[in-house]
Amino acid sequence: MLFGKKQSLVGLDIGSHTIKAVELEPLPNRTFRLARWGISAPLAEAIVDGEIMDRQLVTDSISNLFESRGIRSRSVVAAVSGRAVIVKKITMNRLSAEDAQQAVYWEAEQHVPYDINDVSLDFEILGAAPNDPKQMQVLLVAAKKDMVMSFGDLIREAGLSPAVVDVDSFAAQNALEANYDFAPADVIAILNIGAEITNINIIQAGVPYFTKDLQVGGNTFIEAAQRKFGLSQAESAAAVRGESGSGLELTPVIEGACEGLATALERAQAYLRTSGEAGAISRIMLCGGSALTPGVPEFLGRRFGVATEIANPLTRVSYDPALFAGQDVMKVAPLLTVGIGLALRRVGDKR
Ligand SMILES: Nc1ncnc2c1ncn2[C@@H]1O[C@H](COP(=O)(O)OP(=O)(O)OP(=O)(O)O)[C@@H](O)[C@H]1O
Numbered sequence: 231m232l233f234g235k236k237q238s239l240v241g242l243d244i245g246s247h248t249i250k251a252v253e254l255e256p257l258p259n260r261t262f263r264l265a266r267w268g269i270s271a272p273l274a275e276a277i278v279d280g281e282i283m284d285r286q287l288v289t290d291s292i293s294n295l296f297e298s299r300g301i302r303s304r305s306v307v308a309a310v311s312g313r314a315v316i317v318k319k320i321t322m323n324r325l326s327a328e329d330a331q332q333a334v335y336w337e338a339e340q341h342v343p344y345d346i347n348d349v350s351l352d353f354e355i356l357g358a359a360p361n362d363p364k365q366m367q368v369l370l371v372a373a374k375k376d377m378v379m380s381f382g383d384l385i386r387e388a389g390l391s392p393a394v395v396d397v398d399s400f401a402a403q404n405a406l407e408a409n410y411d412f413a414p415a416d417v418i419a420i421l422n423i424g425a426e427i428t429n430i431n432i433i434q435a436g437v438p439y440f441t442k443d444l445q446v447g448g449n450t451f452i453e454a455a456q457r458k459f460g461l462s463q464a465e466s467a468a469a470v471r472g473e474s475g476s477g478l479e480l481t482p483v484i485e486g487a488c489e490g491l492a493t494a495l496e497r498a499q500a501y502l503r504t505s506g507e508a509g510a511i512s513r514i515m516l517c518g519g520s521a522l523t524p525g526v527p528e529f530l531g532r533r534f535g536v537a538t539e540i541a542n543p544l545t546r547v548s549y550d551p552a553l554f555a556g557q558d559v560m561k562v563a564p565l566l567t568v569g570i571g572l573a574l575r576r577v578g579d580k581r
């Protein structure tokens with residue numbers, strides 16, 4: 231394959247609002263070019279609470295997306311979402327990586343609320359525990375086998391072959407680390423604000439110290455504005471996107487709906503500081519469609535007093551501007567973050 235074309239990588243992000251596909255072409259020196267991308271039409275309740283209610287609609291949307299965007303590669307990297315996965319940081323006696331495998335399985339039995347035989351486990355040793363050098367911290371990722379299988383089946387039903395399975399918040403981290411230089415001392419809170427769920431991931435020096443999925447997202451904003459102003463769902467969605475020019479006082483409504491996010495971040499920060507694992511959050515990076523909701527970055531920035539920005543996961547990915555003809559890249563790229571992070575995964579790469 232010396233002179234052959236390197237195989238492109240396709241990330242498939244199946245969200246509750248839309249499905250996103252991102253095809254990246256590897257260039258020399260571990261750089262990438264965006265070859266194609268696509269976002270499906272809204273799925274209209276085909277996925278609710280992480281559960282697929284309408285399999286046919288989802289598989290049709292995936293095949294249509296690949297077809298209409300001319301994505302020919304059939305091998306995709308996807309992420310299992312929300313409830314199917316448990317991410318937990320555990321502390322255990324310090325062991326070598328080889329000895330850890332068995333011990334982690336044993337430890338996992340106590341931390342995973344399912345029969346351990348029904349679960350696929352992955353783990354990463356994060357390092358020594360901050361308060362006790364004889365202990366180490368391990369990041370445990372457990373997914374129910376039947377859910378992973380059923381998710382794989384879904385992708386196969388769409389005519390694709392799923393390669394690696396990842397988790398949304400780690401995919402977002404992967405995308406941002408590939409596009410930004412974070413200093414070792416930086417404590418970055420990555421918030422992937424989708425329609426149903428916000429994935430929080432607080433990282434330092436590449437290590438995820440705190441991950442949590444909150445049930446806050448665009449739907450929360452839309453429902454809050456609907457209740458407050460008596461709008462239809464469509465009117466409210468347009469208002470929340472800042473499109474309606476309605477003159478409605480949306481800021482307090484959005485801020486109220488963001489309160490849960492801010493509180494969760496404050497608690498996470500307090501926990502990380504008390505346990506000595508990480509310092510105060512020094513930067514907030516937002517991605518996902520609802521990060522674009524007017525007022526959200528400003529609210530979080532004010533609350534935490536740190537630089538808060540909407541991330542651009544295409545900062546270091548080259549692309550032909552024609553791919554975004556007529557669209558503002560900064561209004562599309564944040565939605566592609568997870569897809570980009572997935573496409574950047576290579577088979578065999580962990581986390
Ligand atoms: N320009 C915009 N301004 C404000 N909100 C937007 C904009 N574009 C998209 N959204 C909102 O973002 C949400 C979709 O974001 P995203 O595609 O990240 O979610 P998802 O991955 O489908 O959902 P989830 O991850 O929660 O299952 C919707 O609520 C949509 O209304």
Ligand SMILES: [Mg+2]
Pocket residue numbers: 244245246398424425518568
């Ligand atoms: Mg999403």
